[in-house]
Amino acid sequence: MKTNYHTHSTWCDGKDSPEDMVRAALEKGFSALGFTSHALLPLADPWTLQPHTAAPYADEIRALAEKYGDRIRILCGVEADFITGRVRSDRSVYAHLGLDYLIGSIHEVVAPDGVRVPVDHKPELLSEGIARAFGGDAQAFVRAYFAAEREMAATCDFDVIGHPDIIRKFNGVLRYFDESADWYNEELRRTADAFAASGKIVEVNTGGIARGWIDDAYPSPAFRDLLRERGVRFILSSDAHSAAALDCAFDRFAAAEDYVDSPRPSHRKS
Numbered sequence: 001m002k003t004n005y006h007t008h009s010t011w012c013d014g015k016d017s018p019e020d021m022v023r024a025a026l027e028k029g030f031s032a033l034g035f036t037s038h039a040l041l042p043l044a045d046p047w048t049l050q051p052h053t054a055a056p057y058a059d060e061i062r063a064l065a066e067k068y069g070d071r072i073r074i075l076c077g078v079e080a081d082f083i084t085g086r087v088r089s090d091r092s093v094y095a096h097l098g099l100d101y102l103i104g105s106i107h108e109v110v111a112p113d114g115v116r117v118p119v120d121h122k123p124e125l126l127s128e129g130i131a132r133a134f135g136g137d138a139q140a141f142v143r144a145y146f147a148a149e150r151e152m153a154a155t156c157d158f159d160v161i162g163h164p165d166i167i168r169k170f171n172g173v174l175r176y177f178d179e180s181a182d183w184y185n186e187e188l189r190r191t192a193d194a195f196a197a198s199g200k201i202v203e204v205n206t207g208g209i210a211r212g213w214i215d216d217a218y219p220s221p222a223f224r225d226l227l228r229e230r231g232v233r234f235i236l237s238s239d240a241h242s243a244a245a246l247d248c249a250f251d252r253f254a255a256a257e258d259y260v261d262s263p264r265p266s267h268r269k270s
């Protein structure tokens, strides 16, 4: 069964309209497609749903679910940002939208002085952020990132943990930390423990491959081993920002894990 439950569109920073994404999914033989626009309610930011566009977005996805319902299962969710102390990826924040599910993701790490450092936007913004907000201490930045991942998993009510080690995205060009270092693997173990305790599904996200920054999915094979050992369930997702990328590298990762086929295997509605 071919499914993707992490899909962007022109409602946030995606290139194609929701209907174009549905048509591409049909052409590629998908049986289900879940939309997850970026959202950090109650804040407004240009790359995410705005407080006033969230309801129209959900309405449009539901209309598509109705229109194409005999050919493909369409779900409406959001990729709900967690920003430490400011924004929570929690079902209660989005309850008024009646979503089918939530992905919880981190794209910004809050430095000790309160500055928000973008993790995966541009390499130069990341290196500037580490230099200015973390005094050049990349290890402190990486530790703060994983501490936020653990806090999100432990304290927010959502379904799928999005791209849990996206801090690797620019490590190929910036080489700002050593993925084989003991301290890094200790962070992975602690985070795997927290994810397992949360009971949430973790996605295997191929989105970095489509963008050309990394030739691997998130989480890394080593991180996936730790998660699998702890009984964490996986879901395969492309994090597509265009119709062409809807099944990016799915052929490569389809057999990598024993995936669940729904972001809320035992539920229907939030």
Ligand SMILES: [Zn+2]
Residues within 6 Å of the ligand: 079, 105, 107, 162, 163
């Ligand atoms: Zn994301």
Ligand SMILES: [Zn+2]
Residues within 6 Å of the ligand: 006, 008, 079, 239
């Ligand atoms: Zn995404």
